Amino acid sequence: MKQRLGMLLAAAALTTSFAVHAQQSAKKAPPAAKAAAPANKSEVSKEFEKFREVLEEDNPAELYEAKGEDIWKNKKGPNGTSMAQCDLGLGAGVVKGAYVHMPRYFADVGQVMDAERRVVHCMIKYLGYSEADIRKQPFSNVNKTPDHVSVITYVAAQSRNMKIAAPQKHPKEIEAYNIGKEIFAYRAGPYDFSCASCHGEDGKRIRTQDLPNLRKPDEAIRAYQGWPGYRMTGGFMLTQQWRMNDCFRQQRFPEPSYLSDSITALLAYMTVTANGQTYKGPGIKR
Amino acid sequence: MDALRRTLLKGAGATGAIAAAIAAGVLKPSQVLAAEYNRAAFEAKDMAGALKNIGAASAADSTGIAIKAPDIAENGAVVPVDVSSSIPNTISLAVLVDKNPLPLSSAFDFANGALPEMALRLKMGQTSLVEVVAKTADGKYYKAKKEVKVTVGGCGG
Amino acid sequence: MADPMKIRAQMKGDTAEIRVLMSHPMETGQRKDNAGNTVPAHYIQSITVDVGGKRVIQGQTATSVSRNPVFGFRVKGAKAGDKVVIHWEDNKGDKRTDEATIAA
Numbered sequence: 001m002k003q004r005l006g007m008l009l010a011a012a013a014l015t016t017s018f019a020v021h022a023q024q025s026a027k028k029a030p031p032a033a034k035a036a037a038p039a040n041k042s043e044v045s046k047e048f049e050k051f052r053e054v055l056e057e058d059n060p061a062e063l064y065e066a067k068g069e070d071i072w073k074n075k076k077g078p079n080g081t082s083m084a085q086c087d088l089g090l091g092a093g094v095v096k097g098a099y100v101h102m103p104r105y106f107a108d109v110g111q112v113m114d115a116e117r118r119v120v121h122c123m124i125k126y127l128g129y130s131e132a133d134i135r136k137q138p139f140s141n142v143n144k145t146p147d148h149v150s151v152i153t154y155v156a157a158q159s160r161n162m163k164i165a166a167p168q169k170h171p172k173e174i175e176a177y178n179i180g181k182e183i184f185a186y187r188a189g190p191y192d193f194s195c196a197s198c199h200g201e202d203g204k205r206i207r208t209q210d211l212p213n214l215r216k217p218d219e220a221i222r223a224y225q226g227w228p229g230y231r232m233t234g235g236f237m238l239t240q241q242w243r244m245n246d247c248f249r250q251q252r253f254p255e256p257s258y259l260s261d262s263i264t265a266l267l268a269y270m271t272v273t274a275n276g277q278t279y280k281g282p283g284i285k286r
Numbered sequence: 287m288d289a290l291r292r293t294l295l296k297g298a299g300a301t302g303a304i305a306a307a308i309a310a311g312v313l314k315p316s317q318v319l320a321a322e323y324n325r326a327a328f329e330a331k332d333m334a335g336a337l338k339n340i341g342a343a344s345a346a347d348s349t350g351i352a353i354k355a356p357d358i359a360e361n362g363a364v365v366p367v368d369v370s371s372s373i374p375n376t377i378s379l380a381v382l383v384d385k386n387p388l389p390l391s392s393a394f395d396f397a398n399g400a401l402p403e404m405a406l407r408l409k410m411g412q413t414s415l416v417e418v419v420a421k422t423a424d425g426k427y428y429k430a431k432k433e434v435k436v437t438v439g440g441c442g443g
Numbered sequence: 444m445a446d447p448m449k450i451r452a453q454m455k456g457d458t459a460e461i462r463v464l465m466s467h468p469m470e471t472g473q474r475k476d477n478a479g480n481t482v483p484a485h486y487i488q489s490i491t492v493d494v495g496g497k498r499v500i501q502g503q504t505a506t507s508v509s510r511n512p513v514f515g516f517r518v519k520g521a522k523a524g525d526k527v528v529i530h531w532e533d534n535k536g537d538k539r540t541d542e543a544t545i546a547a
Contacts, residue, residue, distance in 0.1 A: 060511035234365040235510030286361040328505040394502035405515030
């Protein structure tokens with residue numbers, strides 16, 4: 001386990017000494033988050049909640065969903081070919097419900113893939129997108145939302161109102177979950193932070209935002225369905241891979257490379273924790 | 287269509303010639319719309335200028351205008367606002383944000399069954415009053431306002 | 444060309460509820476890009492809504508409407524099956540027209 005974690009972290013451009021620390025750090029209790037909650041926390045949150053529904057009812061994410069559907073169905077990729085052969089885990093070309101059944105083990109590649117990783121894999125394999133181009137700009141910015149982000153939004157939307165059911169049958173699926181759990185609690189970096197510093201206890205907050213405790217199913221779902229989400233700041237779609245990468249940045253860790261094994265493992269941990277909850281995304285975030 | 291021609295959108299620059307062209311059927315109102323953009327109002331840098339250029343400089347305060355907006359916005363880039371008027375014969379609504387660099391955000395005309403109400407989302411650079419102006423068919427103007435606080439955000443969300 | 448709008452139109456009693464999402468940057472003209480250059484203003488200026496062949500709404504908008512605008516309207520007396528046609532034009536002359544049918 002220790003060795004495997006080391007390999008994954010190395011793949012994520014993290015140092016070997018970092019991995020050596022993992023076992024010890026994971027045993028420590030998570031530190032208190034730096035942001036203390038003020039007395040008026042619940043009132044501000046309640047005010048936000050009142051207008052959440054309004055925002056969710058007409059979510060600009062739908063614009064990207066439509067674009068992703070067009071790319072998936074209408075042979076809009078560089079090769080003019082179709083995604084009909086893309087197997088998201090429920091059979092070739094089946095999109096409905098596939099999103100909430102990932103991450104999962106895919107025999108054709110011999111590894112566990114999260115939804116984003118699988119979609120990108122298919123877009124390269126079946127539509128002719130270039131991996132190098134995708135890696136050049138994996139995440140959206142104010143000028144461009146990459147095609148794969150729209151396709152992921154479409155795939156996610158096709159599981160709306162379905163129960164999350166990430167499988168834990170194949171040994172590699174169980175392994176991914178366990179590695180994710182370990183990375184989640186792993187403290188390091190200049191701030192001696194871990195994912196759990198912010199997301200491992202109830203009632204944490206950064207400024208006006210409540211932070212979900214990702215160890216609990218009813219809170220893990222909040223993080224899970226937030227992304228892919230329409231980010232109001234800037235006005236574009238961001239994905240789960242982006243969110244996880246950005247957590248590394250915010251902890252002042254080196255950022256994993258796009259679609260790294262570490263992020264798939266973290267997503268496996270978060271998704272399996274949320275299993276049984278109903279997916280209501282794609283999200284809209286502040 | 288006449289109802290729509292008498293409204294807030296008719297900027298100071300709109301000429302009789304355009305009105306005559308519409309009446310004669312030479313121009314469709316939809317073609318005129320772009321040409322007739324109320325630049326003076328939309329480019330006014332303060333509330334007084336914006337109100338003056340939509341003709342509402344002396345609008346009376348009214349409780350007949352409802353503004354549904356958050357007391358504190360989750361994000362100033364997307365502030366959901368729902369406005370409506372119960373003032374009889376309201377034909378236009380304009381939405382302004384006091385502290386924005388250009389206060390006038392939008393002006394809409396309603397006819398042929400469209401209720402004098404709309405939902406939209408605004409950018410707000412800072413805590414500010416949101417003001418709504420209603421115009422009635424007899425050419426009277428009314429206004430109401432609501433404060434929306436804009437806070438700094440958290441992390442990535 | 445601009446991406447399609449998403450239009451939802453549904454009857455509630457004798458009133459049609461119309462919601463529309465538009466794909467547009469709504470640039471304010473005040474933002475700077477990474478190179479420090481000001482990004483020119485680019486925003487929807489005019490919007491029209493026709494229901495059942497009649498113009499019911501016309502509006503003008505400016506840069507303080509959020510990016511990817513969302514609008515909601517209600518039209519009394521419309522019927523299920525009526526066609527809703529929404530059109531926008533921006534300050535650069537880009538335009539887009541999309542339609543939907545009012546659902547029962």
